Amino acid sequence: MIYKKNQLQILKNAEIGKKYQIFGKITNINKGDNFYNVDVLLTENEYINIKIENINLTLMTEKIYIFEVIKYLKQNKYYWNCENVSLIENILDLEQIYQIYSCFFTCAPLSFDKADFLINKYIAAINNSNLKKITTILYNKYRIPFLISPAAFKMHHNYYGGLAYHTTNMLQITLNLVERYNFLNLDLLYAGIILHDMFKVKEFNFAKKEYTKEGVLLGHLVLSVNYVHEEAFLLNIQDTEEILLLKHLLISHHGLLEYGALKTPQTGEAFLLWHLDNIDAKLTSLGEMFAKTSEGSFSEPLAVFDKKSLYKHNL
Structure with a gap:
């Protein structure tokens, strides 16, 4: 080693x-x-x-x-x-890369290799063959930058490995909700969660802390639909219902137009994806802030809560 x-x-x-x-x-x-x-x-x-x-x-x-x-x-x-x-x-494996990155940068608590294991487990659980093919191909193409990249510069999960950590958090809280609301399609949600932020690796240059040209002109929602369509076309599945629904999840996962969504959610899965994304972004950020906040006092303002301070009680 x-x-x-x-x-x-x-x-x-x-x-x-x-x-x-x-x-x-x-x-x-x-x-x-x-x-x-x-x-x-x-x-x-x-x-x-x-x-x-x-x-x-x-x-x-x-x-x-x-x-x-x-x-x-x-x-x-x-x-x-x-x-x-x-x-x-x-040249190094993911475990070694995580160890070395942790020497120089703040990294997610979930290591790159463990995130990779979890994401592959959820891809394997997708039963729909078209959704599985698309998700597998795109994950394998962008696996290393996806596992290493932050999720953002400032807003949430803004450390190396944050993008995959955010993704695995969302995957892990999905099954219970789908079991309760069993009209929802779990395959569509797993594929949508894994792909929803994947093309932040094309939107941002995290080393330089700046947007790429594609990031400024298109953004990761448009980029994600483009890459899905490209692979679907090569597989001759571009006109299938599940690819259309997957694209809708990707362009609507910001929920509201004023938050950058290209469409508001119009399926149950799209609605849930929006809220899963929002919940994990906010509660992970809050947990990280509360780790630095004394009991019985208010946190520093949090960007994901519109710069509000939240109270850390002692119960």
């Missing part, structure tokens, strides 16, 4: 000319004529500078990489030269 917390000590004792593998978050990039100089934050909150002699690489700040480095001496000063560099998402 590559996960090590004693990287700084290893580097201090490093031998000249020997290769070492380290990981860190790039915080600054300077490009020379035929090389990069990058500042890398290690897990011990210390920085090192690394020279990368490959200008064909696409490097990004606020991303975590694995570097294969060699220590060398030049003019009585030690330097680090990098021979290979890779995004950790491209």
Whole structure:
């Protein structure tokens, strides 16, 4: 396992000319004529500078990489030269990625690998073949960014892994409601929940904390319908009832037009999806705020409650 917390000590004792593998978050990039100089934050909150002699690489700040480095001496000063560099998402498993992300960022309490297990469990529970195919294909295509991304910049679940954590919370509270209101279609709800926010991974650039061009011009509701339609067309199921209903869930899950919905909910499943989304966004945010609030006092204003403060009682 590559996960090590004693990287700084290893580097201090490093031998000249020997290769070492380290990981860190790039915080600054300077490009020379035929090389990069990058500042890398290690897990011990210390920085090192690394020279990368490959200008064909696409490097990004606020991303975590694995570097294969060699220590060398030049003019009585030690330097680090990098021979290979890779995004950790491209070479490590989800458990390791979660451990390393947790060293540098605030992350969801549910690890990436456990979220992946839960989401696959709910996909397996979908009986409708068309809904299962669409959900499986899109989840597998966008699985890694979906599991790692926050759900938002500020409003709710605004930490790494927040998008999948929000999704699994909604999935886990759905079955009891459908058993009580048994006219609702569980397959449609599972597919809608998994896909409803998935294309926030196309709407936002979370590393840069900004919207993408597609995010500004279209938003994740339109993007989600586009991607569903594209896959449905390839499967020749674009005109089926369940795909139409799934699209309706996706464009209506904000509930009200003034909250960004493209249509108000007009099926029972769409109505429930809207409220499940709203409940988890609000109550998860409230629980996180109450963890920092003394009993018998009011919380700080919460964006998801229209900047109202809520009272934490001592019962």
